[in-house]
Amino acid sequence: MRIVVLTGAGISAESGVPTFRDADGLWEGHRVEEVATPEAFVADPALVQSFYDARRAALAGVEPNPAHHALARLERALGEDLLLVTQNIDDLHERGGSTGVLHMHGELLSALCAGCAARSRWEGPLAEAPDCPGCGEAALRPDVVWFGEVPYQMERIFGALDAADLFVSIGTSGAVYPAAGFVQYARRRGARALELNLQPSDGTLWFNEARHGPASELVPAWVD
Numbered sequence: 001m002r003i004v005v006l007t008g009a010g011i012s013a014e015s016g017v018p019t020f021r022d023a024d025g026l027w028e029g030h031r032v033e034e035v036a037t038p039e040a041f042v043a044d045p046a047l048v049q050s051f052y053d054a055r056r057a058a059l060a061g062v063e064p065n066p067a068h069h070a071l072a073r074l075e076r077a078l079g080e081d082l083l084l085v086t087q088n089i090d091d092l093h094e095r096g097g098s099t100g101v102l103h104m105h106g107e108l109l110s111a112l113c114a115g116c117a118a119r120s121r122w123e124g125p126l127a128e129a130p131d132c133p134g135c136g137e138a139a140l141r142p143d144v145v146w147f148g149e150v151p152y153q154m155e156r157i158f159g160a161l162d163a164a165d166l167f168v169s170i171g172t173s174g175a176v177y178p179a180a181g182f183v184q185y186a187r188r189r190g191a192r193a194l195e196l197n198l199q200p201s202d203g204t205l206w207f208n209e210a211r212h213g214p215a216s217e218l219v220p221a222w223v224d
């Protein structure tokens with residue numbers, strides 16, 4: 001059984017990481033669509049950096065929850081037959097024990113050089129980072145995918161969806177493409193689709209089955 005699991009902000013909510021589109025979704029009065037764009041970064045780089053610096057700092061105070069741990073158990077059971085794709089930029093899947101996580105929207109603990117595209121691990125405020133270790137330019141930005149940019153490793157994801165028997169979507173609103181379109185893509189290629197989310201997502205009707213409740217309960221119940 002080949003499985004593709006897609007996770008979103010809802011899987012980390014019970015760890016204390018705010019989601020984007022629930023009641024606590026605003027950051028200092030800004031919607032994510034206002035701070036997660038290349039245009040916002042050009043217009044006000046300090047504002048955008050502080051959004052990511054605050055989230056990077058908050059990572060130290062959160063822990064993976066039973067949903068992250070359950071997906072790590074699933075990886076140990078299925079090996080290469082599981083592809084875990086996350087839209088999240090936190091590292092809670094890795095800290096929960098998953099090793100093959102595909103971060104399609106990038107990672108908080110990585111900096112990207114806008115000049116030469118080199119990546120470097122970065123844990124502190126990005127404004128305090130030295131110049132790019134690759135080219136020496138002071139052009140580091142968060143290594144994340146903003147609106148209008150192309151998410152990472154799309155070929156690998158669509159390849160896995162082509163071969164999948166089951167697609168499982170966990171803790172995502174289905175509001176942001178291309179991830180929101182994975183369920184339709186997988187269904188057209190013959191996979192079954194299961195939604196595990198607190199409430200029906202925007203794409204809930206595309207799923208063969210939807211279970212609604214907290215990820216910390218639904219995911220272990222599904223895996224075990």
Ligand code: BJW
Pocket residue numbers: 007008009010011013014019020021022025032036087088089105144145146147148149150151154170171172173174175176177178196197198199200201213214215216
């Ligand atoms: C719980 C829970 C609990 C709570 N247990 N559940 C087609 C149609 C229309 C528009 C477009 C389209 N194609 C592209 C676009 C444009 C755009 C887009 O989608 N716009 C929409 C607003 C319509 N997309 C893009 O620009 C993307 N790029 C692109 O399409 O390039 C072209 C291309 C693609 C592919 C191949 C070739 C070319 C890029 C999108 C980048 C999104 N970036 C962000 C920021 C990343 C960095 C960061 O984190 O700051 O990604 S935006 C933000 O939204 C972040 C998230 O990953 C993403 C999704 O959010 P998510 O995870 O779903 O969170 P929420 O808050 O929305 O939902 C949480 C859910 O959890 C809720 O349902 C809760 O109920 C639930 N929940 N507690 C279980 N305890």
